[in-house]
Amino acid sequence: xxxxxxxxxxxxxxxxxxxxxxxxxxxxxxxxxxxxxxxxxxxxxxxxxxxxxxxxxxxxxxxxxxxxxxxxxxxxxxxxxxxxxxxxxxxxxxxxxxxxxxxxxxxxxxxxxxxxxxxxxxxxxxxxxxxxxxxxxxxxxxxxxxxxxxxxxxxxxxxxxxxxxxxxxxxxxxxxxxxxxxxxxxxxxxxxxxxxxxxxxxxxxxxxxxxxxxxxxxxxxxxxxxxxxxxxxxxxxxxxxxxxxxxxxxxxxxxxxxxxxxxxxxxxxxxxxxxxxxxxxxxxxxxxxxxxxxxxxxxxxxxxxxxxxxxxxxxxxxxxxxxxxxxxxxxxxxxxxxxxxxxxxxxxxxxxxxxxxxxxxxxxxxxxxxxxxxxxxxxxxxxxxxxxxxxxxxxxxx
Numbered sequence: 001x002x003x004x005x006x007x008x009x010x011x012x013x014x015x016x017x018x019x020x021x022x023x024x025x026x027x028x029x030x031x032x033x034x035x036x037x038x039x040x041x042x043x044x045x046x047x048x049x050x051x052x053x054x055x056x057x058x059x060x061x062x063x064x065x066x067x068x069x070x071x072x073x074x075x076x077x078x079x080x081x082x083x084x085x086x087x088x089x090x091x092x093x094x095x096x097x098x099x100x101x102x103x104x105x106x107x108x109x110x111x112x113x114x115x116x117x118x119x120x121x122x123x124x125x126x127x128x129x130x131x132x133x134x135x136x137x138x139x140x141x142x143x144x145x146x147x148x149x150x151x152x153x154x155x156x157x158x159x160x161x162x163x164x165x166x167x168x169x170x171x172x173x174x175x176x177x178x179x180x181x182x183x184x185x186x187x188x189x190x191x192x193x194x195x196x197x198x199x200x201x202x203x204x205x206x207x208x209x210x211x212x213x214x215x216x217x218x219x220x221x222x223x224x225x226x227x228x229x230x231x232x233x234x235x236x237x238x239x240x241x242x243x244x245x246x247x248x249x250x251x252x253x254x255x256x257x258x259x260x261x262x263x264x265x266x267x268x269x270x271x272x273x274x275x276x277x278x279x280x281x282x283x284x285x286x287x288x289x290x291x292x293x294x295x296x297x298x299x300x301x302x303x304x305x306x307x308x309x310x311x312x313x314x315x316x317x318x319x320x321x322x323x324x325x326x327x328x329x330x331x332x333x334x335x336x337x338x339x340x341x342x343x344x345x346x347x348x349x350x351x352x353x354x355x356x357x358x359x360x361x362x363x364x365x366x367x368x369x370x371x372x373x374x375x376x377x378x379x380x381x382x383x384x385x386x387x388x389x390x391x392x393x394x395x396x397x398x
Contacts, residue, residue, distance in 0.1 A: 001030045001031065001176045001179075001180075001244075001245075002027060002030040002031045002032040002172075002175060002176060002179060003030070003031030003032075003225050003243070004031065004033075004225060005031070005032045005033070005082045005083070005175075005179060006032070006033050006035070006080055006081050006082045007027060007032045007033070007034050007035070007081060007082065007083055007084070007085055007175070008034075008035050008037055008077060008078075008080075008081040008083075008084045008085070008109060009023070009024060009027070009034050009035070009036050009037070009085050009087065010037050010038075010039075010084060010085065010086040010087070010089075010093075010106045010109070010110070011036065011037070011038045011039070011042040011046070011051075011086075011087070011088070012038075012039045012041065012042050012086065012088060012089055012090040012092070012093040012106070013039055013040075013041025013042050013044065013045065013090050013092065013093075014042075014045070014088035014089075014090045014122040014123065014165070015045060015122075015156040016087075016088035016122035016164070016165035017042050017045035017046045017088055018045055018046055019088075019165060019168055020036075020046055020051065020087065020088075021046060021050055021051065021054060022168050023087060023168040023171060023172070024036065024051060024054050024055055025054055026168055026169065026172045027172060027175075028054070028055065030172060030176070034055050034057070035055070035057055035060070035077065035080070035081070036048075036051045036052070036055055036057070036059045036060070037059070037060045037061070037077070037105055037106045037109060038051070038059060038060070038061045038106070039061075039093065039104050039106055040061065040062075040104070041090070041092075043061065048061060060072045060077070060105055061105070062104075062105055063105055063108070072105055074105055074108035074109045074112055075112045077109050077112075078109045078110075078112035078113045078114065078115075079112070079114065081109075081113070081115050082115055082179075083115050083116045083117070083118060083175065083178070083179075084109065084110065084113050084115060084116070084117045084118070085117075085118045085120070085171070085175065086106070086110070086117070086118070086119050086120065087118070087119075087120035087122075087148075087165060087166075087171055088120055088121070088122030088165045089119045089120055089121050089122065090122065090123060091121075091123045091127045091128075091130075091133050091136075093106070093107070094119065094121060094133065094136050094137065094140065095132070095133075095136050097110055097119075097136075097140055097145075098135075098136035098137075098139040098140055099136075116144075116145075116146060116178060117144075117145040117146070118145070118146045118148060118171075118174065118175065118178075119137075119140055119145055119146065119147045119148065120148045120165050120166050120171055121133075121137065121147065121148070121150050121163075121165070122150070122163065122164065122165035123163050124155055124156070124157050124159065124163050125155060125159055125160075125161035125162050125163040127163065128150060128162055128163040129162070146174070146178070148166050148170075148171060148174055149166060150162050150163055150164055150165065150166060151163075151164035151165065151166055151167060152164065180227050183225075183226050183227025183228075184226050184227070184395050185223060185226040185227050185228035185270075185391075185395070186226075186227035186228075187227070187229070188227075188228045188229065188269045188270060188398075189228070189229045189231075189267060189268045189269050189270070190223045190228040190229065190230045190231070190268060190269065190270045190271075190272070191230075191231050191233065191261065191264065191265065191268040191270070191271045191272070192216050192219050192220045192223065192230065192231070192232050192233070192271075192272045192274065193216060193232075193233045193234070193257065193261065193272075193273045193274060193275035193277075193307075194211075194213040194215070194216020194217055194219075194220070194232060194233070194234040194235070194237070194239075194274055194275050195211055195212070195213030195216060195234045195235035195236060195237040195239075195275055195276070196208050196209045196210070196211040196213075196235045196236060196237075196275070196276050196278075197235045197251070197252065197253050197254045197256070197257055197275070197276070197277050197278045197304075198235065198236055198252050198253060198278075199253055199254065199278045199280070199281035199282060199304070200253070200282070200285045201282050201285065201286065201290065201299065202285065202286035202287075202288065202289050202290050203286075203287070203288065203289055204289045205289075205290070207278060207280070207281065207282065208236075208278070209276050209278070209359070210359040210360055211235070211275070211276035211359050211360075212237060212239070212359060212360040213234055213235065213237035213239050213275075214239065214360070214361070214362065214383050215274050215324075215364060215383050215386070215387070216232065216234065216272075216274040216275060217232070217234070217237075217239045217241070218383040218384050218386070218387040219272055219274060219387045219390065219391070220232040220241065220243070220246050221241070221242055221243050221246070221384070221387070222384065222387040222388055222391055223270075223272075223391060224243035224245050224246050225243070226391060228270070229245070229247075230243075230245065230246045230247065231246075231247045231248075231249065231264060231268075232246050232247065232248045232249070233249045233251060233257060233260045233261060233275070234248065234249070234250060234251070234275070235250075235251060235252065235257065235275060235276075235277075236250075236252060253278075253281070254277045254278050254281060254304035254305065254307070255281075255304070255305065257275060257277055257307060258304075258305045258307050258310075261273075261307055261311070262307075262310065265311055265314070266314070266316065268319065269318075269319065269320065270319070270320045270322075270394060271311060271319065271320070271321050271322065272322045272390070272394075273307065273308050273311070273321075273322065273323050273324065274324050274348075276326070276359070277304065277307060278304055279303065279304060280301040280302065280303055280304060281301065281302060281304050282299055282300070282301060282302075283300040283301060283302045284300070306342075308321075308323050308342045308344075309341070309342050311342075312341075312342040312343030312344060313343065315343060320345045320394055320397055320398070321342075321343065321344050321345055322344060322345060322346055322347070322348065322390070322394065323338060323339070323342060323344045323347045323348070324347070324348045324349075324350075325338050325347055325348070325349045325350075326350055326351075326352065326358060326359075327349065327350075327351050327352070328351065328352050328353065329353075331349055331351045331353075332349070332367075332369075332375075335347050335349040335367075335369055336369065336373075339369055339370075339371060340371070344371065345370065345371060345397060346368055346369060346370040346371065346393065347368070347369050348366050348367075348368055348390060349366060349367045349368070349369060350364055350365060350366050350367070351365075354380070355380075356380050357380065361383075362382060362383060363380055363381060363382055363383065363386075364380070364381065364383050364386045365378065365379065365380040365381070366378050366386055366389070366390075368389075368390070368393055370393075376393070
């Protein structure tokens with residue numbers, strides 16, 4: 001849910017700092033890259049070694065990193081972050097932030113920040129209820145910072161009341177909700193097709209192709225990362241969806257894929273048809289395994305339903321429809337013909353003549369051609385990066 005997000009986790013001197021190991025693991029589990037920054041007081045409650053091991057990054061605790069004078073560039077750290085989370089935020093650090101005091105690395109990063117800052121207060125109930133603390137929190141809110149609520153329960157002092165740091169899962173949920181609102185494709189419904197189709201000859205054999213589904217799965221993951229509601233319809237493949245919000249529908253044949261797609265296509269804002277659907281299927285499927293009796297074997301074929309052509313005919317005015325063309329010769333001419341014939345917004349062309357492109361690879365090299373005959377060529381990239389290029393092109397049409 002936080003895939004690709006860069007987060008500075010600031011930890012200050014509060015007993016609640018012991019919870020940050022769990023918080024850090026949750027952030028990483030959700031896909032975030034986390035840089036931990038600690039105040040000196042925080043080190044009394046949790047060790048930098050623990051957090052460095054969990055984050056797989058060195059923990060920054062001061063401006064100077066070593067005896068050779070290497071320093072932690074607070075400006076670079078602030079600009080690197082997609083958000084800054086200070087958890088726990090002690091009354092002392094909250095006061096420094098409110099008044100612009102800058103006597104440690106964390107407050108220097110805060111004052112240099114251009115991204116959203118989240119503050120998770122943690123202190124005893126009387127400290128939290130004190131008018132000075134309330135005023136300081138109000139000041140932080142007036143600066144545009146998000147001050148998270150506190151929990152109510154037993155405190156380190158033995159008293160019970162408000163002041164507990166918000167539970168780790170709730171803190172993560174606040175960050176997820178924030179990034180969901182800022183994603184480019186939030187609330188958009190997207191349908192992606194992936195993989196091959198298998199057209200049965202008999203109970204043992206089939207007609208298929210070499211598609212692995214990697215391009216379609218990469219697209220589905222990146223659409224989900226952008227906040228879209230994604231349905232992935234895939235032919236036979238060993239791949240799995242990493243993003244838990246993706247709705248996956250498994251099919252086998254071209255007919256299966258046609259039925260699955262046409263059941264929901266009108267409800268989608270965006271359709272990206274990257275599956276390698278068979279153009280032909282056996283005219284008749286044998287109910288038993290065909291024996292090898294003759295030196296020659298004729299297999300009559302019939303056309304499958306053209307899913308992309310159908311979608312182009314029924315496409316609503318504001319729906320975006322994207323097709324793929326994998327060619328071996330006369331690539332551009334074939335892609336232009338397919339683009340116009342099937343009423344696509346744009347077509348993604350790749351050629352098996354390009355090394356590293358095509359089926360079963362982790363890379364691809366594409367050319368995007370839109371209906372205005374604008375052609376954009378891209379170098380060889382990972383399929384994840386190719387998916388981002390395709391999605392960037394789609395967002396310009398929205």
